[in-house]
Amino acid sequence: MEIKATLIRDELYKEIEERSDQKILNCYQCGKCSAGCPAVAFMSLPPHQVLRLLQIGSNEEVLRANSFWFCSSCFTCASRCPRSIDISKVMEALRFLLYRKGITPLSQDMLDEELEKDTPQQALVSLWKKST
Amino acid sequence: MKYSYFPGCTLHEQSKSFNQSTLASSSALGIELEELKDWYCCGAVFPLRADDIMSLLSPVRTLIGAKKEGKDLVTLCAACYQVLKRTNYLILEDREKREKINNYLEEDYKGDVKVLHLLEVLRDNLGWLGLREKVSHPLSGLKVAPYYGCLLLRPAKEMTFDHPENPTIFEDFLKSLGCDVPDFPYKTECCGAYLGATAKDVVSQTVYNILHGAQKRKIGALIVSCPLCHYNLDFYQGELMKEKSELTPIPIFYFTQLLALALGLSTEVCHFEEHRIDPLPFLGVIK
Numbered sequence: 001m002e003i004k005a006t007l008i009r010d011e012l013y014k015e016i017e018e019r020s021d022q023k024i025l026n027c028y029q030c031g032k033c034s035a036g037c038p039a040v041a042f043m044s045l046p047p048h049q050v051l052r053l054l055q056i057g058s059n060e061e062v063l064r065a066n067s068f069w070f071c072s073s074c075f076t077c078a079s080r081c082p083r084s085i086d087i088s089k090v091m092e093a094l095r096f097l098l099y100r101k102g103i104t105p106l107s108q109d110m111l112d113e114e115l116e117k118d119t120p121q122q123a124l125v126s127l128w129k130k131s132t
Numbered sequence: 133m134k135y136s137y138f139p140g141c142t143l144h145e146q147s148k149s150f151n152q153s154t155l156a157s158s159s160a161l162g163i164e165l166e167e168l169k170d171w172y173c174c175g176a177v178f179p180l181r182a183d184d185i186m187s188l189l190s191p192v193r194t195l196i197g198a199k200k201e202g203k204d205l206v207t208l209c210a211a212c213y214q215v216l217k218r219t220n221y222l223i224l225e226d227r228e229k230r231e232k233i234n235n236y237l238e239e240d241y242k243g244d245v246k247v248l249h250l251l252e253v254l255r256d257n258l259g260w261l262g263l264r265e266k267v268s269h270p271l272s273g274l275k276v277a278p279y280y281g282c283l284l285l286r287p288a289k290e291m292t293f294d295h296p297e298n299p300t301i302f303e304d305f306l307k308s309l310g311c312d313v314p315d316f317p318y319k320t321e322c323c324g325a326y327l328g329a330t331a332k333d334v335v336s337q338t339v340y341n342i343l344h345g346a347q348k349r350k351i352g353a354l355i356v357s358c359p360l361c362h363y364n365l366d367f368y369q370g371e372l373m374k375e376k377s378e379l380t381p382i383p384i385f386y387f388t389q390l391l392a393l394a395l396g397l398s399t400e401v402c403h404f405e406e407h408r409i410d411p412l413p414f415l416g417v418i419k
Contacts, residue, residue, distance in 0.1 A: 021182035038322040039334050074322035075286035079296040092180035105330040120359040121141040125176035126326035
């Protein structure tokens with residue numbers, strides 16, 4: 001992997017920092033977030049790697065990952081981070097960049113009638129707000 | 133003790149078991165919950181993007197409605213509690229955003245409504261000993277553990293509800309009802325939340341871990357305060373039991389259902405028919 005100084009802190013990086021209101025360069029890669037993440041096994045990049053790739057300017061690689069769609073905003077990482085980074089906010093900013101381009105894990109046929117009947121409103125509203 | 137009450141969409145529409153057991157138990161304890169005349173969906177998730185002002189407007193409108201009633205605002209659903217409490221915190225702490233939000237609204241809201249969870253009302257106004265005295269049918273012999281989930285607790289600085297990873301308020305509550313309360317290390321693990329619709333595997337995995345952890349400790353039932361935790365642990369348990377023969381049924385209660393039973397109220401207010409995992413065989417062991 002090539003690391004270029006010109007890629008670090010580029011416009012996309014600045015946008016992610018601004019929308020999440022988090023200082024990504026504060027991360028020193030201890031890995032606590034990934035160790036405690038309930039969905040890490042399903043993510044193509046664990047949370048600490050998402051932050052590392054953003055730090056070195058590999059934003060596109062991060063946007064190709066699926067990690068942010070598996071983040072359920074449980075705030076376990078945020079409550080454990082020794083550098084006070086709320087990674088759920090970084091994940092939210094990344095989701096926003098994608099669904100603004102029309103990319104979302106939702107599809108129209110996803111909810112069959114039965115599921116729609118039983119699923120609590122809370123789940124449906126959360127899902128829509130987090131994916132569209 | 134009079135409070136304004138925000139049921140939220142799920143308690144209002146779907147979870148009669150949570151709503152009615154809450155209203156009946158509160159009234160039996162002399163806690164008057166008066167539903168807000170004018171309330172809106174809280175949005176279910178607190179907006180995590182710094183520039184998402186729009187999603188804050190509906191919770192702020194609800195808080196303004198509560199201010200007009202002049203009483204503290206009580207809510208039950210963990211998601212509503214999270215959104216209303218964090219919104220209030222933001223209004224109090226972030227002057228720039230407060231001004232921006234108030235520019236959209238007809239009122240100048242300063243964050244002066246107190247947002248409470250019913251557990252806090254029980255603890256602070258009745259006290260655990262006071263609650264114990266009101267219990268007419270102690271749930272002796274029931275081995276029940278709390279499942280807090282995420283939204284009541286984190287982020288702790290904003291929620292100021294209990295310790296983010298080692299809370300005890302539910303344990304104190306259960307002990308007041310006479311339950312046997314074992315230690316449950318999975319009590320603050322995430323259940324997978326709303327991911328079930330897009331990523332079933334995640335919820336199956338998290339729910340399996342939680343239930344298996346409970347089973348290993350011979351825990352008979354879990355209590356929750358979140359309709360989504362309830363759905364995941366109850367509905368997915370039914371699905372998991374089709375494939376995993378090692379799982380034994382663990383009924384999932386809203387904490388107010390056990391409260392209603394301990395106060396000797398009719399089981400009708402508990403709406404056990406809403407449960408997928410039948411709680412009645414478990415309740416049969418009350419001594």
